[in-house]
Amino acid sequence: MSSVLLHDFIVEEHVKNALKEDIGFGDIxxxxxxxxxxxxxxxxxxxxxxxxxxxxxxxxxxxxxxNEVKIQKFFKxxxxxxxxxxxxxxxxxxxxxLIGERTALNYIQRLSGIATETxxxxxxxxxxxxxxxxxxxxxxxxxxxxxxxxxxGGARLHRFNLSDCVMxxxxxxxxxxxxxxxxxxxxxxxxHTHKIEIECDxxxxxxxxxxxxxxxxxxxxxxxDLMKQCVELIGDKxxxxxxxxxxxxxxxxxxxxxxxxISSSAIVAKAKTLDIALDM
Numbered sequence: 001m002s003s004v005l006l007h008d009f010i011v012e013e014h015v016k017n018a019l020k021e022d023i024g025f026g027d028i029x030x031x032x033x034x035x036x037x038x039x040x041x042x043x044x045x046x047x048x049x050x051x052x053x054x055x056x057x058x059x060x061x062x063x064x065x066x067n068e069v070k071i072q073k074f075f076k077x078x079x080x081x082x083x084x085x086x087x088x089x090x091x092x093x094x095x096x097x098l099i100g101e102r103t104a105l106n107y108i109q110r111l112s113g114i115a116t117e118t119x120x121x122x123x124x125x126x127x128x129x130x131x132x133x134x135x136x137x138x139x140x141x142x143x144x145x146x147x148x149x150x151x152x153g154g155a156r157l158h159r160f161n162l163s164d165c166v167m168x169x170x171x172x173x174x175x176x177x178x179x180x181x182x183x184x185x186x187x188x189x190x191x192h193t194h195k196i197e198i199e200c201d202x203x204x205x206x207x208x209x210x211x212x213x214x215x216x217x218x219x220x221x222x223x224x225d226l227m228k229q230c231v232e233l234i235g236d237k238x239x240x241x242x243x244x245x246x247x248x249x250x251x252x253x254x255x256x257x258x259x260x261x262i263s264s265s266a267i268v269a270k271a272k273t274l275d276i277a278l279d280m
Contacts, residue, residue: 005148014145015060018103030098038094040280042101044087044108047275050116052081053152054108055088057145061104066096078115078152087276101278109273111149117271118153121264124248128255130262131156133241137265146268158263165216166196179205183212197241206230210237219259220244227257 044058052075062069069092075081090097121132133156138146147157159165168182176182179198186196197216198209203226209217210233217234219227221244234240239260246254246264254262 005151006144010144011057011060012064015057015064015103015107018106019061019064019100022103023099027095027099030095034094034098036093036095039092040094040097042090042097043279044090045277045279046081046085046087047083047277049080049082050112050274051119051153052079052087052108052112053077053115053149054111054145057107057111058088058104061100061107062090062092062096065100066093068092069096081112090278097278105276105278107145109276111145111152112274112276114146114149114268114271115153116274118150118155118267120248121251121267122154124251125255125262126252128252128258130242130255130259132251132267133158133261133263134268135243135263135265136161137269150267153267155267156261164194166190166194167199167218168196169199170201173199173205179208180212183214199243200230203230203233206233210234214238216241218243218263224253224257227254227259231258 055073055075055077059071059073062071069090071088071090073088075085075087081087118132125132132154134147134150135158136143143160147160151157159167166186168179168186172182173179176185183196183198190196195215197218198205198212198214199218199220200206200209201220201222206217206219216239217230218241219230222230222242227242231240240258241261241263242254242257242259243263246262246266251262251264
């Protein structure tokens with residue numbers, strides 16, 4: 001699929017492991033029921049409105065099981081889909097289609113659900129400049145895919161891992177004794193290519209983060225009035241991130257404070273799977 005985030009070899013390796021997990025020593029239902037030379041046609045249909053994500057991964061699943069499978073896709077990742085839409089038609093060996101069905105659906109249902117939820121949050125921001133972004137609260141071993149879904153849903157992306165960016169949180173501050181101590185110690189070793197983000201709970205911490213020349217200041221669990229004060233104080237001295245208590249109902253008001261990005265784990269952790277089915 002070779003997207004900006006997912007390259008073919010990453011997807012192929014992940015799909016192979018997913019199929020190994022699901023197939024085990026063999027699909028005893030399909031193997032005993034379906035002749036080797038049997039061929040079928042199936043339709044990939046959506047039963048819900050949403051944002052599509054993972055259609056190319058579905059193709060990889062079936063192609064991994066048999067290079068005789070042919071897939072005609074009618075939508076691409078990022079497209080809006082409506083209940084009743086046929087997303088693709090799959091034709092090929094019946095065993096390959098039946099064996100790969102659940103794995104393929106697991107990918108596309110989960111990723112489309114995340115993309116759909118992410119899009120809802122971004123739409124709720126309205127005309128404000130802020131963009132929704134994710135967090136590291138992801139499923140172990142599935143982060144790359146979940147972040148791809150977040151990106152497909154229209155969001156910016158936060159750190160992929162701990163080595164992407166310095167993030168000084170409350171426990172780090174407590175350990176170091178102060179924000180200033182933490183920043184100074186880290187700057188003794190930090191590469192010039194890395195940014196420093198500081199999590200702040202109070203306006204006093206924000207002032208200290210500004211003096212420490214933080215690249216990004218996170219306003220954590222603040223009410224909107226306090227966030228507005230901090231935004232005015234910070235100005236263009238740092239990128240401003242809001243986090244904590246972010247819901248679909250509160251994100252619009254948070255965006256109005258003037259922050260640049262709003263981070264939330266909900267777009268991944270609380271996203272429900274989109275109802276997509278493989279109909280024979």
